[in-house]
Amino acid sequence: MLSRAASSASRGLAPALACLGSRQKHSLPDLPYDYGALEPHINAQIMQLHHSKHHAAYVNNLNITEEKYREALAKGDVTTQIALQPALKFNGGGHINHTIFWTNLSPNGGGEPKGELLEAIKRDFGSFDKFKEKLTAVSAGVQGSGWGWLGFNKEQGRLQIAACPNQDPLQGTTGLIPLLGIDVWEHAYYLQYKNVRPDYLKAIWNVINWENVTERYVACKK
Amino acid sequence: MLSRAASSASRGLAPALACLGSRQKHSLPDLPYDYGALEPHINAQIMQLHHSKHHAAYVNNLNITEEKYREALAKGDVTTQIALQPALKFNGGGHINHTIFWTNLSPNGGGEPKGLIPLLGIDVWEHAYYLQYKNVRPDYLKAIWNVINWENVTERYVACKK
Numbered sequence: 479m480l481s482r483a484a485s486s487a488s489r490g491l492a493p494a495l496a497c498l499g500s501r502q503k504h505s506l507p508d509l510p511y512d513y514g515a516l517e518p519h520i521n522a523q524i525m526q527l528h529h530s531k532h533h534a535a536y537v538n539n540l541n542i543t544e545e546k547y548r549e550a551l552a553k554g555d556v557t558t559q560i561a562l563q564p565a566l567k568f569n570g571g572g573h574i575n576h577t578i579f580w581t582n583l584s585p586n587g588g589g590e591p592k593g594e595l596l597e598a599i600k601r602d603f604g605s606f607d608k609f610k611e612k613l614t615a616v617s618a619g620v621q622g623s624g625w626g627w628l629g630f631n632k633e634q635g636r637l638q639i640a641a642c643p644n645q646d647p648l649q650g651t652t653g654l655i656p657l658l659g660i661d662v663w664e665h666a667y668y669l670q671y672k673n674v675r676p677d678y679l680k681a682i683w684n685v686i687n688w689e690n691v692t693e694r695y696v697a698c699k700k
Numbered sequence: 701m702l703s704r705a706a707s708s709a710s711r712g713l714a715p716a717l718a719c720l721g722s723r724q725k726h727s728l729p730d731l732p733y734d735y736g737a738l739e740p741h742i743n744a745q746i747m748q749l750h751h752s753k754h755h756a757a758y759v760n761n762l763n764i765t766e767e768k769y770r771e772a773l774a775k776g777d778v779t780t781q782i783a784l785q786p787a788l789k790f791n792g793g794g795h796i797n798h799t800i801f802w803t804n805l806s807p808n809g810g811g812e813p814k815g816l817i818p819l820l821g822i823d824v825w826e827h828a829y830y831l832q833y834k835n836v837r838p839d840y841l842k843a844i845w846n847v848i849n850w851e852n853v854t855e856r857y858v859a860c861k862k
C-alpha cells in the first residue's frame with residue numbers, strides 16, 4: 479500500500495507537471511494510515527489538520543496558480559509568468575514535500591534501516607547514530623519554517639543531509655533526490671510539543687518508514 | 701505603563717547594539733499586561749508560550765551570539781564575524797520584533813487610529829496563533845484587530861518623525 483501511494487504520487491505529479499497543457503489537476507493523496515495511527519509520537523489532531531487542511535491548501539493553491547500560469551503563457555504575458563513563480567514554488571513544493579512525507583512515516587516504522595541503505599549510511603556518515611544525530615541537529619536548526627532532508631547526491635553517488643526553507647523542494651532547489659523529509663514547520667508539531675521542537679524530533683524516529691526510504695534510495699540509484 | 705515599556709525597550713536595545721564593548725546583556729521585557737489579558741482574541745496559553753519561551757529564546761540566543769561576536773571581533777576573526785550574521789539577524793530580529801509586538805497590543809485596544817498613520821507589526825509565525833486558530837490564519841488576523849494598541853503605534857510614528 480505504501481509503495482502504491484509512493485508510485486501513484488509520482489504518477490500523479492510528474493505527468494501533470496510536465497504537460498501544463500493537459501489540464502490535469504493535482505489532487506490530495508490519501509494518507510496510507512489513519513490519522514491516529516502514529517500516536518503517541520504524532521497525535522491524530524496534528525495529522526488531521528496537517529493532511530486535510532495544510533496539504534490540501536497547497537494542492538488547491540497549486541492548481542489555481544497553474545491555471546493562472548496557463549493563461550499567462552497563452553497570452554505571452556511573461557511578467558505574470560515570473561510573478562507567479564513564488565506561488566508555484568511554495569505550493570508546488572508544499573505538495574511535493576508532503577506527498578513524500580506521508581510515505582516516509584508509518585505506524586510500523588522506527589528502528590533502523592537494513593541492507594543497502596544502512597551500508598550507505600555507515601559509509602557516508604560513519605554510523606546510523608551519527609546520521610540520526612546530524613539530521614536531527616539540521617532539522618532542529620532550521621530557522622523558522624522549513625524541512626530537514628536526507629537526500630541522494632547523484633553526481634557524487636553519496637547520501638547528503640540538507641535543510642530547505644519554507645516549502646522549497648529539495649530536488650528543485652539543490653538537485654539532491656529526496657529520500658526522507660522531516661517537516662519542522664510549527665504546524666507539524668506545535669499542538670503536541672509546543673515550542674519544544676527537539677522533543678518532536680526525538681519522537682519522529684519511532685515512526686520513520688525505512689522500507690519506503692530504502693525504496694526511494696534504490697530507485698534513484700538506477 | 702505602555703509608553704514606559706516602549707521607551708525602556710528602545711533604551712534597552714539601542715545602547716546595547718551600539719556599544720558591543722559595553723557587555724550589556726539583552727533581557728526579556730515584561731509584558732505590559734497579564735497573559736490572559738487579550739482573551740478571547742489571543743488566548744493565555746499562546747501569550748505565555750510566545751513571551752516566556754519563544755521571545756525568551758531569541759533573547760538568550762542573541763546574548764550568546766553577541767558574546768561570540770565580541771570574541772571574534774577581538775581576535776580579528778572576520779570569517780567568524782560574517783558566519784555569525786544570520787544568527788544575529790534571526791535572534792536580534794526576533795527580539796526587536798517581539799519587543800515591538802507586545803507594546804502594539806493591549807486589552808484596551810481595538811477601534812481605529814485617530815489622525816496619524818500607525819507603525820505596527822503582526823506576527824504570523826504559526827506559534828503566534830496555532831494553538832487557538834489552528835491553520836486558519838485569517839481568523840487570527842480578524843481577531844487581533846480587537847487588541848491593537850493604537851496609543852503605542854501612534855507614539856512610535858510621532859517618535860520616528862522627529
